[in-house]
Amino acid sequence: MDNERTDRIRMGRTAFSSPSPSSSVAVTVAASVASFLAGMDVLIVNVALPTIAAELGGDMAVQQWVVDGYTLLFAALLLLAGSLADRFGAKRVFLIGAALFGLASLFCSFAWSMAALVFGRCVLGVASALILPASMSLINEANPDPRRRAWALALWGAGGASASAVGPLLGGLLTPIHWSLVFVINVPFCLLILVLAPRIRRSPRRVIRFDWIGQALALAGLTTLVAGIIEVGAIGVAAPATLVLLGVGLLALVLFVVSQTKVVAPMMPLGLFRIRGMQVALQIGFIMIFNWYGMVFICTMFLQNERHMGAFAAGLVFVPSAFVTIIGNLIGGRIITAHGVRFSITLGLAIMIAGFLFEFLAPAPIPVWVVATGLSIVGFGAAITTPAAAGVVLRSVDPAQAGIASAMFNTFRQVGGAIGVAVFGVIATFLPSLDVALRSVFVASAVLLAYVLVFELLRWRER
Template identity: 45%
Template sequence: MTTTATRDAPATARRTLLIASLGFFLITLDILIVNVALTRIGRKFDSSTSGLQWVIDGYTLLFAALLLFAGNLSDRIGAKKAFGWGILGFVLASVGCAVAPSLSALIAARLVQGAGAAVMLPASMALIREAFPEPRERARALGVWAVGGAVAGAVGPVLGGALTTLDWRLVFAINLPVGVVMLMLLASVAPSPVHPTPFDWAGQVAAVVTLVGLVFGLIEGGSLGFGSPAVIGSFVVGAAALATFLLVQARVSHPMMPLPLFRSSGMRISLAVGFAFMVGNFGTVFVLSLFLQQHLGLSPLLAGLVFLPSAACSVVGNVVSGTLANRFGARVPVVFGLLAMVSGLIWQIVTAPLGDPWLVIVGSVLTGAGGSVAMPPVSSVVLASVPADRAGTASAVFNTFRQVGGAVAIAVFGVLVADRAHFVIGLQISFALAGTVILAAAVASVFLRTSLSEETGGLPA
């Protein structure tokens, strides 16, 4: 006999998927919409390239540094509650960005935004894991979830350009109505199960110091010089903190990044792909935004329109990705998508000296569409590698590697293009580095399992 709860289950799952997708939309929108506004922000506060890098990497830094903590938090208090707290923090920080009186205040608010995004992202993936326990349904759901990011990619640059034309502060204020709608929808979702575990405070502190040391050294090395005592000291502190972090994770009883996760080959490959994807996606969008406005002289709106075809193709790629993965396994769409990204980057390297926005569009379409096909199957592999009660932790580890890839790429590429007289050469070197990293990930992806069936090779159930 069919019960009311059974009949309502599909509707509840769809509602949960909608809310999780909106969360991914909001997080992605904030990255892309701000990229287009960077030139205007720089003029307002008379900022150097390194200052603009901190506007992006301030967000990404806390995002990456707190994801592991946030994954543990999601498992501990329940994905729904963690997601709600993340939305609230993100929205309040967005208001702080919108009213920031100085570049320092803006960067500080961006740090808080990154913390809110860190709590939201693993919780959104854990919500999907709860709503779609069957692997094939989950693969399709993750494709829809990824569409949230793709739609943000489609509207973000154009919306950012239009809002920046009026006032760059509006690119942050736009988060307020979206966040309010999400909180209203979240109220209708059933409470998530909780799995209380102690917090790994020592590991969290070591993770933050590691990333701050690395990113500070990369960004400030471009302006202070890599031989500067401050930069050298930053790298030394970061390296010492990384060694401490790994030691802590190996010895504490409840690590926030359980090292047994890496026993699964699928998990290891997925982490490499996630890192490479962000290097080739957000790292190059950062550089292209500066190229289109500062080098080619396009307005913020026209620069946003250049990214529109790529984002539109990304929506399609995310929609079909789940179907391709269910038919051919994860390996085919991941390898194919990554190779498409490489071809797009090669195109950008060859055509950059011509300074034609139409040629930029072609390369961006290849890169965006390829990434959108590759990423949803990788997310499925991550969730299939752990038992259900570790979904939040696994997704946090995965997204930490992704965000570290983005933060490192922006830091390195920003240094390479800081010299306006040699901007194109720096852009070409940036794309060559990104292509090399993605090609290495594509080779590793050949060894992915062909099936999306459950495997809990990372942690014991």
Template identity: 75%
Template sequence: MSASSTTQHQANQSTTLHDQRHQYSASLTTAAAAIASFLVGMDVLIVNVALPAIAADLGGDMASRQWMVDGYSLLFAVLLLFAGNLADRWGAKRVFIAGAMLFGAASVFSTFAWSMAVLIVGRCLLGVASALILPASMSLINESNPDPRRRAWALAMWGAGGASASAVGPLLGGLLTPIHWSLVFAINIPFCLLILAFAARIAPSPRRVTRFDGLGQTLALLGLTMFVAGVIEVGSLGFSSPITVGLLVGGVIVLGLFVYSQSRVSVPMMPLELFRVRGMQVALMIGFVMIFNWYGMVFIATMFLQDGLGMSAFTAGLVFVPSAFVTMFGNMYGGRLIAARGSKWSITLGLSIMIVGFMLELLCPAPIPVWVLACGLSIVGFGAAITTPAAAGVVLASVDATQAGIASAMFNTFRQVGGALGVAVFGVIAAFVPSLTLALSVVFLASAVLLVLVLVYELVRWRG
């Protein structure tokens, strides 16, 4: 063999080895991101089934139950934009690992909580950790999968983690709560260790020099907290209470100041120009409404099953089993669908399926049978499993690679704000209507109407 042939052979071997290492790192990245997406999604909903047991042990009214869910969702939502900025500055891998470590520590703290107030603090810490994890996980997928087809598959796996957790969370809560409610937090710890084991072996992330918008972060945190607190307290204090009015009006004013500040600072935490991108407009609207409906529905449904029908936590969790398997299948199918037909077509199909699921439950005569509720959840979950990775793909495809972190954070911020408001709004409805059966019907009707409006908006906006 000549010297030139030997050199070429060595170069080919080096290239092959480099490609294998890159593929191995990309696979680990996808696995770590999918597990993290599952963990973050599971912790939103696993607590729902355990709420009656927690309230019986630690005390608490409807508002306390709502804060158990929204303390997590609210901090999660408010800090996502900051976390996206941090992922760009420090590198997505560093932020991802830091978030997983905090998640594990907060889970230990929550496991040994001795009062409702302490447990709500633990839930808030879990929300902070989730905010660090989620946008970093999307950025890691984007970094490790430059090929669009492979990125679509990786996003499908990431979406499968989050979507399946929405169904598996209540099931695990039902299995663990009869032993002791603290186990719904302890179950997070092995997942955190697995994420850290994978993350330690993935490729380093690039770091970008960016500035931090401290004023914007402060206004966003204060404004959203006041507004969501005002909605929650409507159920306890009523619409006419000075406290409720003050929180709602103050929240709107502060959020208005936040938007104004974003147009004035040189490096905003939420760049307003991204709202002019057509794909971002559609994806943000879809993300908000989908999670608003889903979190609100699961919150009311678990109350209906336990408080309304008298089911145990375990039996109530079993109602969500079919949707867990259907959702996981939907994400696998959704990845192929996106690759074959594109994100726009997949989003239209997914939204349409979700509308069918809500209408099926709405049109069923009250009281709704448990099997119909399980079927409706499965149909809605299947539609969401198709829609979520497609919407995430639209976000990443709509912006420059240097803005992937902040765009991902904006997408997930709108999702989590929608979830926090969904629990707050539907919790208030449950407090005012005469029965949980009627509250569930209101949830189905509102969800179907909102999704129809989003579907029309999506079709008109893209056609325009």
């Protein structure tokens, strides 16, 4: 009996020591698929929105909620999901999220009204929040060697970054058949993740406390703030409802920050903001996705409503950027290995700025080939930058905080995306044409990325 007990203890101790190659491959594939799903589902619906609105009804504000219902819940729950991954094990949380994602996708495909669709999109946001930070934690667990981790993160980044370009393409291909297929397409990917589950080794757990007060304040603050921004375009900035939403949102977010200094186990440890690598990575994540989601939202509206292109033709505009983004992620892994994350981030940001300026300087109306080329340039730069920024996050913190740090990084990304869609959607309602709105997106994006580039260079020079 003593020998059997000793053997069981040894097996338990070695379960987390050195992952097998097959387990590492399974984790990398499953995590990359999850990253692809989370990124694709933000943007695949954009191309289908005019068709969905024609069938189910809804103005610009309602269409923004179809997008932001997903991104808001995704962003607001990422930190809690990161804590859940640490507490119950990244593998368990990851698989629960994948199953929920598949079920919510089926619900959205049968939506009978815009309200039902927005509800389903919110559930999808919850599922994405569960799978994304857990996927980064699983990669960290399965790839202890820095070089292997860099390649795994490059593939993980390729999943998310390429999805941003593939999403509109798939939306354009599937919408002419029926808009519900933009949600049904998620189900096979979810099944693939569940099939790989037996080959993913069990994750370690940590006993932690949950910050329910912080979670409630974050959810209330982000939801009401984004709702207020959307209502600026729908009913005006001076409307009482708009002012109340904006005021409540800002107050809740201030109270959230204050609460993080008072609770025993904060959901967003403010001490992580003092780490220089985290400062750089969080700003990069926020502004990159703010620009990209806002640009794709307005771009799809511009192509279909102002250039009078069909959903399929509009989706084809994103084809070049899809391939370029995938290539950029694969090259990005080599650049990180050869030159380091600082060089990769600097190069990627510079390429993105060049892409936005190229589109901004095009003659009016913006030619479709310019849009396609600019998307490709920006996507290539983003593909180089994203895995490098994710690597900075994992390298900057203690391994025990990998889950919460990953959740913070992805939270800032998704908050940026939700606010980007809201802000640029509002801008489009006040400008004379979608061509002008798209140009405003390009120049604003270039300026914001230039700020991040300067901040990154100066911040790391101080070290």
